[in-house]
Amino acid sequence: DAGVIQSPRHEVTEMGQEVTLRCKPISGHDYLFWYRQTMMRGLELLIYFNNNVPIDDSGMPEDRFSAKMPNASFSTLKIQPSEPRDSAVYFCASSFRGHHEQYFGPGTRLTVT
Amino acid sequence: AQKVTQAQTEISVVEKEDVTLDCVYETRDTTYYLFWYKQPPSGELVFLIRRNSFDEQNEISGRYSWNFQKSTSSFNFTITASQVVDSAVYFCALSEAQGAQKLVFGQGTRLTINP
Numbered sequence: 001d002a003g004v005i006q007s008p009r010h011e012v013t014e015m016g017q018e019v020t021l022r023c024k025p026i027s028g029h030d031y032l033f034w035y036r037q038t039m040m041r042g043l044e045l046l047i048y049f050n051n052n053v054p055i056d057d058s059g060m061p062e063d064r065f066s067a068k069m070p071n072a073s074f075s076t077l078k079i080q081p082s083e084p085r086d087s088a089v090y091f092c093a094s095s096f097r098g099h100h101e102q103y104f105g106p107g108t109r110l111t112v113t
Numbered sequence: 114a115q116k117v118t119q120a121q122t123e124i125s126v127v128e129k130e131d132v133t134l135d136c137v138y139e140t141r142d143t144t145y146y147l148f149w150y151k152q153p154p155s156g157e158l159v160f161l162i163r164r165n166s167f168d169e170q171n172e173i174s175g176r177y178s179w180n181f182q183k184s185t186s187s188f189n190f191t192i193t194a195s196q197v198v199d200s201a202v203y204f205c206a207l208s209e210a211q212g213a214q215k216l217v218f219g220q221g222t223r224l225t226i227n228p
Contacts, residue, residue, distance in 0.1 A: 104158035
């Protein structure tokens with residue numbers, strides 16, 4: 001079975017540009033999570049969805065960040081406008097209720113110059 | 114609030130040595146789950162194990178073993194006869210058993226196995 005798929009794997013953009021990160025969870029999983037990893041702050045949960053509905057977005061840094069899950073097999077994380085401090089690796093993960101372990105995608109390394 | 118502490122920031126050993134990674138957690142929940150993840154140099158996060166709070170039996174999987182002690186709120190990870198391929202950052206994590214399935218991660222321990 002395919003794991004969690006993320007695209008792009010690498011993104012380099014200029015400050016002020018819009019960035020869209022994409023995720024396809026494992027088929028059948030009903031939870032989807034977005035994390036950010038930086039050296040300073042480690043792994044931070046940004047937002048998570050259950051059955052396509054956002055449940056907790058308290059980790060989203062500010063209004064420049066938004067996430068959607070239009071269907072069970074696709075989610076996006078958008079940053080508009082991007083800033084250099086948004087440079088990080090962004091991970092998407094999915095899980096199946098009752099199992100709790102989350103399976104992570106390969107991550108998107110974002111660099112904002 | 115839940116918290117996971119991995120006091121060892123970096124560990125370096127010679128191949129074939131045994132090494133233990135420490136994990137201490139805090140939670141007010143009576144039921145919860147503990148996890149270990151591996152992040153090799155390639156960057157992906159790989160799930161290794163999940164342990165329920167009501168199951169304190171130690172677990173062994175090949176060269177890997179885990180020691181869960183509720184009395185000391187610890188969930189330590191031992192690699193026996195380490196190999197260069199074990200070099201990675203290892204994360205311990207905690208989640209509630211009920212409700213939200215959010216993972217709270219420790220800061221990670223960077224393990225380097227030298228040939």
